[in-house]
Amino acid sequence: MRASVIVFPGSNCDRDAAVALHAATGSAPAMVWHGDSEIPASDLIVLPGGFSYGDYLRSGAMAAHSPVMREVVARAKAGTPVLGICNGFQVLTEAGLLPGVLMRNATLKFICRDVLLRVERNDTAFTRHYAKGEVVRFPIAHKDGSYFADEATLDRLEGEGRVAFRYCNAEGAITAPANPNGSRRNIAGIYNERRTVLGLMPHPERLADPTLSGTDGAKMFLSLVETLH
Amino acid sequence: MNVAARAAKADERITAETAAEHGLSAEEYKLLLGALGREPSLTELGIFSVMWSEHCSYKSSKVWLRKLPTEGPQVLQGPGENAGVVDLGDGQAAVFKMESHNHPSYIEPYQGAATGVGGIMRDVFTMGARPIANMNALRFGAPDHPKTRHLVASVVSGIGDYGNCMGVPTVGGETNFDPRYNDNILVNAMCVGLVDSGRIFTSAAKGVGHPVVYVGSKTGRDGIHGATMASAEFDDASEEKRPTVQVGDPFTEKLLLEACLELMAEDAIVAIQDMGAAGLTSSSVEMADKGGVGIDLELDRVPTREEGMTAYEMMLSESQERMLMILKPGSEKTAERVFRKWELDFSIIGYTTDTGRLVVRHRGAVEADIPLAALAHAAPVYERPWTKTEPQPVVAPETVPAPDRQLAALGYLMSSPALVSRRWIWEQYDHMVMADTVQRPGGDAAVVRVHGTDKGLAISCDVTPRYCAVDPFEGAKQAVAECWRNLTAVGADPLAITDCMNFGNPERPEIMGEFAAAVEGMAEACAALSFPVVSGNVSLYNETNGVAIPPTPAIGGIGLIPDIAMMATIALKRPGDVLMLLGDEAGHLGQSLYLQAMLNRTFGAPPPVDLDAERRTGDSVRSLIRAGAVSAVHDVSDGGLLVAIAEMALAGGHGVVLDALVGPRPAHATWFGEDQARYVIAADPDKADAIHKAAAAAKVPLRLLGRVGGDAIVLDGEPPLPLATLKAAHEGWLPYFMAHG
Numbered sequence: 001m002r003a004s005v006i007v008f009p010g011s012n013c014d015r016d017a018a019v020a021l022h023a024a025t026g027s028a029p030a031m032v033w034h035g036d037s038e039i040p041a042s043d044l045i046v047l048p049g050g051f052s053y054g055d056y057l058r059s060g061a062m063a064a065h066s067p068v069m070r071e072v073v074a075r076a077k078a079g080t081p082v083l084g085i086c087n088g089f090q091v092l093t094e095a096g097l098l099p100g101v102l103m104r105n106a107t108l109k110f111i112c113r114d115v116l117l118r119v120e121r122n123d124t125a126f127t128r129h130y131a132k133g134e135v136v137r138f139p140i141a142h143k144d145g146s147y148f149a150d151e152a153t154l155d156r157l158e159g160e161g162r163v164a165f166r167y168c169n170a171e172g173a174i175t176a177p178a179n180p181n182g183s184r185r186n187i188a189g190i191y192n193e194r195r196t197v198l199g200l201m202p203h204p205e206r207l208a209d210p211t212l213s214g215t216d217g218a219k220m221f222l223s224l225v226e227t228l229h
Numbered sequence: 230m231n232v233a234a235r236a237a238k239a240d241e242r243i244t245a246e247t248a249a250e251h252g253l254s255a256e257e258y259k260l261l262l263g264a265l266g267r268e269p270s271l272t273e274l275g276i277f278s279v280m281w282s283e284h285c286s287y288k289s290s291k292v293w294l295r296k297l298p299t300e301g302p303q304v305l306q307g308p309g310e311n312a313g314v315v316d317l318g319d320g321q322a323a324v325f326k327m328e329s330h331n332h333p334s335y336i337e338p339y340q341g342a343a344t345g346v347g348g349i350m351r352d353v354f355t356m357g358a359r360p361i362a363n364m365n366a367l368r369f370g371a372p373d374h375p376k377t378r379h380l381v382a383s384v385v386s387g388i389g390d391y392g393n394c395m396g397v398p399t400v401g402g403e404t405n406f407d408p409r410y411n412d413n414i415l416v417n418a419m420c421v422g423l424v425d426s427g428r429i430f431t432s433a434a435k436g437v438g439h440p441v442v443y444v445g446s447k448t449g450r451d452g453i454h455g456a457t458m459a460s461a462e463f464d465d466a467s468e469e470k471r472p473t474v475q476v477g478d479p480f481t482e483k484l485l486l487e488a489c490l491e492l493m494a495e496d497a498i499v500a501i502q503d504m505g506a507a508g509l510t511s512s513s514v515e516m517a518d519k520g521g522v523g524i525d526l527e528l529d530r531v532p533t534r535e536e537g538m539t540a541y542e543m544m545l546s547e548s549q550e551r552m553l554m555i556l557k558p559g560s561e562k563t564a565e566r567v568f569r570k571w572e573l574d575f576s577i578i579g580y581t582t583d584t585g586r587l588v589v590r591h592r593g594a595v596e597a598d599i600p601l602a603a604l605a606h607a608a609p610v611y612e613r614p615w616t617k618t619e620p621q622p623v624v625a626p627e628t629v630p631a632p633d634r635q636l637a638a639l640g641y642l643m644s645s646p647a648l649v650s651r652r653w654i655w656e657q658y659d660h661m662v663m664a665d666t667v668q669r670p671g672g673d674a675a676v677v678r679v680h681g682t683d684k685g686l687a688i689s690c691d692v693t694p695r696y697c698a699v700d701p702f703e704g705a706k707q708a709v710a711e712c713w714r715n716l717t718a719v720g721a722d723p724l725a726i727t728d729c730m731n732f733g734n735p736e737r738p739e740i741m742g743e744f745a746a747a748v749e750g751m752a753e754a755c756a757a758l759s760f761p762v763v764s765g766n767v768s769l770y771n772e773t774n775g776v777a778i779p780p781t782p783a784i785g786g787i788g789l790i791p792d793i794a795m796m797a798t799i800a801l802k803r804p805g806d807v808l809m810l811l812g813d814e815a816g817h818l819g820q821s822l823y824l825q826a827m828l829n830r831t832f833g834a835p836p837p838v839d840l841d842a843e844r845r846t847g848d849s850v851r852s853l854i855r856a857g858a859v860s861a862v863h864d865v866s867d868g869g870l871l872v873a874i875a876e877m878a879l880a881g882g883h884g885v886v887l888d889a890l891v892g893p894r895p896a897h898a899t900w901f902g903e904d905q906a907r908y909v910i911a912a913d914p915d916k917a918d919a920i921h922k923a924a925a926a927a928k929v930p931l932r933l934l935g936r937v938g939g940d941a942i943v944l945d946g947e948p949p950l951p952l953a954t955l956k957a958a959h960e961g962w963l964p965y966f967m968a969h970g
Contacts, residue, residue, distance in 0.1 A: 009572065010480050012396020016664040035570075049662075051394040054480025110389050112659045141393070141659040206661050211678065211793060213667075 001228045003029035004042040006072065006088075008063045013049030013085065013205065020205035021046070024221035034066040043228040044081050045072055047088030049141070049203060059102060059144040060090030069095050081125050081228065082197045083220075086142055089189070089199030098190055098199045099157070100149030105142070106182025112141040114214075115180050117188050117202060118168040121161060124195045125227035129219035135172045136216040138202035140180060145201040147183035147190075154184055164189035164198055243274050251278035251454075252461060257609055264603035272541045272589065272596040277604065279454070279507035279545060280514060283769050286608040289735040290767045293748040297762045298755045303724050304763055310431055311352040311502065313763025314424070315724045317679060317789055322426045323686060324358035327366070327419035327727040327785040329768035333474040334387075334416040335463070338380050342387035342416045343477040344549050349420040350395060351503035354486050355552065357430040357493050358422025361663060362677045363392045365402040365418050366690040366729065366783040370411030372646050377406070378970055380414055381654075387477075388418070389657040394479035395486065398666050399658035400675035403690050406646045409698070412463065412773035417729040419785040421688055423679065430493060432502040432512075434520030434555040434581050439499055441513070441524060441579040442561070444568050445485050445551035449534035451475050452508070452547025462734050463773040481550040481573070488571035489552065495567075497560035504551040510544045512553040513579075514587060518605040520555070523584035528591040532574040540589055540596035555581060615741035621699045624819040624833035626898030635900050636942060636950040638827060639871050642901070644958035645826045646966075648868050653963040671880065672799050673718040673864055676790060685790035687721035690783060693867065695820050696835035698779035701743040705750030705782045706838040710905060712786035713758045714864040717847040718908060720797045720854035721788030723758065728765035728784055733777025735769045743780040744769075751782060757840035760786065797854045799863040801881030804938040806860050807914050808885060810870065812846045812907030813839075813930050816898030822868045823901035835903075842906040849927040850908045858916045858923075865907040871900035873909050874934065875942060879956055884939035889946075911937055 003021045007014045014031065021029045021044075030040045034052075039045065052063035063069065069091070076082045076097050084092040092098045105111055114137050119130040130136065149157070157163055165188040169178040174186045181201070189200025204217030248258035251274055261269065261277050269277060279285055287294065299307040305322050306314035312326035330345025350360045365388055370377045392399045397420070434441075452475035492498065500520060502512045509531070517524040528543050538546075556564055561577060568575040582588075587604065589597040632638035642648055655670040667685055668676035674689040691712040697704030709726065716723040728751065733740040755761055771778045790796050818824060819833025853859050861881065865873045878885050890896055912920055917933075924931040941949035 010394070010483055012394075012483065012662060016662065019664060050396060051480060051483070054394065054478070054483075056480065109386070110393055110657045110659070112393075112661060113656050139661050141661060143393075203661075206664050209664065211667055212661075212664060 001025045001043045001225050002041060003044040003046060004032050004039050005029050005046045005048055006032050006034065006068055008034040008052035008066060010052045010054050011048050011050035013203065016205045017046050017048040017085065020208040020217065020221050023208065024218065024225050032068060034068045037067045037071055039068065039071050039075065042080060044083065044224055045075060047084040047091050049086030049088060052087055052091060060087060060094040063091045064094035073097060076197050079196055083126065084199040085203055085205065086201055089201055090144065092197065092199040097197050098192060099153050100147055102144050103146040103148045104144050105146050110143040111180055114139050115202060116168050116170060116178065117165040118172050119165060120163050124191065126198045126220055126223055128227060129223040133172060135168060135170065137207065137214055138204055138217055139206045140202050142201055145181040147187045149184065157190055160193065162191045163187055164191050165200055243268055243271060248274060251275065252282060253278055257281060260607065260609060264607040265599060270596060272544060273599055275541050275545050276510050276597055276599065279510055280604045281608045285507050285511055287767055288609050289611050289613055289769060290744065291610050292612050293745050296748055296752045298752060299761050299763065301759060301761045304761055305426065306429065307763050308765060311355045313725060313727060314356065314429055315763060316426065317684065320426050321679065322424050322429065323787055324353050324356045324422040324424050325420065325727055325787055326352050326764040327417055327729040327783065328352065328766040329729050329731055330416045330418065331413065331731060331768050331771055334384055335414050337474040338383035339387040340474050340476050342384040343391040344475045345416050345418045346388050346391040347477045347479065347482050347549055348505050349418045350397065350482065351505065353420045353422035354489055355430065355501050355503045356424065357428050358424035359490060360397045360420050360422045361665065362421045362675065362688055363397055363399040363419065364688055364690050364785060367402065367404045368410045368415040368694065368781060369406050370414065371408040372406050372966060374408065374411045378967060382967060384416055385654050385657050391477055391479045393659040395483050396662050398660045398662050400660050400666055400677060400688060401655065401670040404651055404654060405694060407694060409779050413771040413778050415731050415771065415778065415781060417783045419690060419727065421686060421787060428493065430498060430501050432500050432516050432519055434500045434516040434522055436499060437522055437581050437583045439555045439558060439581045440561055440577045441526065441581065442554045442556050442564060443531060443551065443576045443578045444554065444573055446478060446481050446548055447532040447534040447574055448543055448546050449548045450538065450542055450546060453542060453545045462770045475547045475549050477549050484571040484573055485550050485552065488568050488573055492564055492567045495563055497556055497563050499555040499557055501552060501554045504553055506547065508545060508547045514601060514604050516553065516555060517581065517587065518601050523582035523586045523601065524579060525582050525588045526579040528589060530576050530578045532576055540591040544589065613735055613741045614738045615745050616738040617742050618701055618746060621832065621834045626816040626818055626895050629818045631895055631897045632827060634947050635871065635896055636944055636947050638897065638901065639875055640950060640955060640958060642822055642826050642868050642872055643875055643955055644962050646962065647822050647825065648872060649962040650960045651963065652960060653967060667793050668719060668796065668798060673715040674721065676719055676793065676796055678793060683792050683794065685793040685796055687716045687719045687788040687790060689715035690785045691715060692781055692783045694779040694781045695831055697747065697781060699820060700835050701746040701780045702750040703835055703837060705747035706754040707835065707905060708782055708784045709751050709754035709758065709760060710838050710840065710843045711866055712784040713760050714843065714847055716786055716788030717851050718797065718862045718864045719790065720795055720851060721790045723760050723786055723788040725761050725763045726784050726786040728762055728782060730765065730767045731771055731778060731781040731783065732769050733772040740777055747780055747782045754840060758844060795855055795857065797859060797862040799877050799880045800861055801877050801883040801911055801937045802860045804883060805914065806911040806937040807917050808874065808934040808937060809910050809912065809920065810907060810932045810934050811850060811910060811924060811929050813842060813904065814899065815904045816894045816902040817904050818898055818902050821901060821903045823897065836905050838905045845927055846906045846908065846929050849924060849929045850910065853910065853920060853923060858920055859910045859912045861911040863909050865909060869901040869903050875955060877909060878942060878952060879959060883937050884941045884943065884952055885935055885937055886939060886943040887935035888933060909934065
């Protein structure tokens with residue numbers, strides 16, 4: 001699998017994503033600077049976490065208009081899988097590849113801790129190594145992670161099976177206390193219509209190494225490797 | 230007149246009165262006239278005043294700081310550079326330092342704390358290191374003081390926003406609440422970076438005719454005279470000093486970090502220094518002085534944010550996210566390309582010279598022309614008078630009232646502000662970014678993996694101000710020893726420390742006495758534990774209306790774990806494991822949290838620190854960890870033995886059944902005494918024999934405490950304390966306090 005990681009000014013999980021991809025694929029991904037309009041031939045494009053352009057204006061808003069994003073949008077529309085983590089998810093919504101928006105956490109504070117997620121389906125390129133309904137542990141680290149969309153959009157996302165992950169308790173139940181940031185319907189991550197684009201606030205790349213007290217995140221990268229070779 | 234507003238009157242005559250408004254005494258002004266040989270211009274006076282400020286010149290502390298041990302085979306760079314450097318082996322080194330941002334953080338807590346974090350990270354990446362972990366040591370006033378909640382919320386938010394945006398994990402720290410910090414909070418920020426040993430950059434501007442390059446943010450009028458503010462005590466009008474607080478922009482700093490590291494990979498830089506306290510003045514003076522050269526600056530080339538800035542303002546601005554570099558001739562294009570890529574300002578603002586003078590030109594006029602030696606070396610050095618802190622009597626355990634029930638006292642202690650969980654704080658810090666945090670906040674020390682290796686760097690910040698307040702010598706020893714112990718408890722070899730010396734007004738003999746005793750206590754502990762000081766910072770004048778903070782020599786230490794597979798944590802792991810205490814017991818209750826929480830006052834002498842016992846016990850514990858003999862380790866500190874056991878139980882989610890105590894000592898002295906040089910360990914029962922033998926061979930006392938199991942803390946003859954109850958109280962206090970007061 002050939003992967004490319006897009007680096008914006010202010011990205012800061014680009015290395016973490018590259019390390020996790022390297023571990024899963026056996027080769028280092030291409031690191032693509034935001035000012036470049038060319039992306040090498042890629043089976044997967046990753047938009048990493050961080051604070052692109054300082055998150056000034058609105059999280060992800062300026063990055064969505066950087067030169068490289070035109071190419072990312074074109075590749076996504078042509079079917080290349082795109083994974084947006086945290087700030088990358090925010091960029092994907094700002095760029096119109098995914099619906100909705102990430103608002104300030106309900107606590108109004110930055111939150112960094114492990115959360116439990118329910119895997120809503122395991123028939124996508126991103127999730128085939130998980131079981132459907134499996135409860136996994138990923139870290140979150142964000143201030144603007146409260147997923148919001150209007151009711152009609154939320155209904156459509158659910159109806160089309162486009163909710164990827166939801167915040168849940170240890171039993172997999174979708175409860176208010178399990179929701180760390182006030183996201184509508186406990187949504188932690190969503191797909192596009194074809195389920196080739198995934199945006200999620202939690203960080204799979206941060207628990208993809210046994211030394212870091214968990215490997216639930218690694219399964220996402222292994223799923224991608226298996227699907228995309 | 231406000232000092233910062235002086236700039237408008239650039240043509241006025243300088244008098245001793247003007248000098249006094251700049252914080253220079255009459256004697257210091259006389260010294261200045263002698264050093265310069267004439268009356269200074271306003272710009273020159275401003276330059277002298279910041280360079281000779283306590284903050285920049287260490288004029289009250291210098292004679293004492295020389296007593297600190299600063300050497301060892303592991304030390305690659307001791308005090309005097311932007312940060313200290315210690316060898317990690319395999320061609321890598323750790324760069325680290327802790328620094329205070331106390332005065333600005335009290336006046337404007339969000340920006341003050343944020344820029345404190347920004348400043349310390351610049352000190353580290355200036356030396357060529359990539360920052361890999363931040364820590365902080367915070368002291369706030371009493372929880373019921375009307376300002377405390379606001380200060381806590383803003384400081385934590387400021388630290389978090391800056392470090393989070395930079396993508397450097399904030400992996401821990403310590404927080405105290407004490408009424409003696411009501412009007413002078415302390416914000417001490419520490420940063421640790423990783424560098425290839427052969428690629429360490431320093432600040433000596435060697436060589437004449439080299440371009441002096443300004444990079445980073447533009448210069449504005451913020452922070453003018455910040456260093457002078459930090460060298461004076463507060464009064465009721467201190468709020469008016471808000472304009473002297475700098476404003477941080479972590480996004481620009483992230484770009485500056487990446488740009489600097491990118492350029493450092495090329496062979497372009499002679500010397501580099503961040504513009505921190507006293508901005509352009511101190512960076513240019515220090516670089517030129519260390520390199521033995523002169524420096525000419527053309528201020529018209531300094532990128533500015535505002536129109537019409539004067540030379541005085543530009544030289545004294547403490548605008549953030551700026552660096553000064555001396556380039557190798559011919560490297561200008563390479564450097565400019567890198568900084569343009571990162572969309573940062575880049576300007577050649579001068580050249581090194583052979584004059585030994587700092588010459589500042591602006592709009593065609595010479596605004597300053599000062600011999601560098603006068604700025605850097607003619608600063609006054611004071612041997613201020615000092616008096617010894619009155620010693621307190623040792624408290625006999627029998628004289629301290631016992632609680633009705635030990636476990637009730639434990640519950641009370643664990644839900645007191647001194648001991649409650651700091652989760653509310655550290656969950657606002659991204660402590661996992663960089664994906665190398667192998668031990669998260671909440672343990673004895675945080676551990677980050679040395680990227681790409683199996684080695685770990687352990688980091689801990691420590692001091693117990695209530696000990697230092699009554700015995701600064703013993704208290705400072707304890708701070709160093711506790712830091713060493715915390716690093717040992719995770720299985721690290723302690724390497725070296727950075728210190729942040731927070732004290733009151735040194736012109737008062739009793740404060741100077743506290744400082745002197747603290748330095749001597751640290752020196753003794755550092756020498757005994759082979760734990761040298763490689764960097765640090767002194768923050769004096771932490772007092773308001775004549776009331777000083779307790780002496781607070783904060784110690785930030787780092788240690789190396791050769792193989793993180795053999796790292797220890799405090800969490801109990803398996804029911805059935807035996808719990809043991811290593812180290813000697815004396816039931817010392819003086820200055821204990823037991824007194825504070827149960828009697829609402831502390832008194833008596835703090836626990837003495839036996840450095841031989843520290844070393845013997847610590848070395849023994851580390852050997853047991855490396856041998857894989859233990860399943861959990863926790864040092865015994867604040868709150869004593871039963872608190873340490875409860876913390877291990879909460880961390881692991883396993884209860885403990887404790888054996889009945891034997892012997893004449895009152896039970897509460899055994900459970901809550903704060904004797905030093907002790908560790909609680911848990912181990913498989915099969916390994917108990919070997920542990921007994923190892924402890925006996927090392928001449929370390931060992932006592933069996935009980936067994937791991939169940940879901941409560943069980944003590945003979947008392948109702949069990951369920952972990953769920955303890956956890957709710959321990960975790961619940963801080964979030965509730967921050968939400969409701």
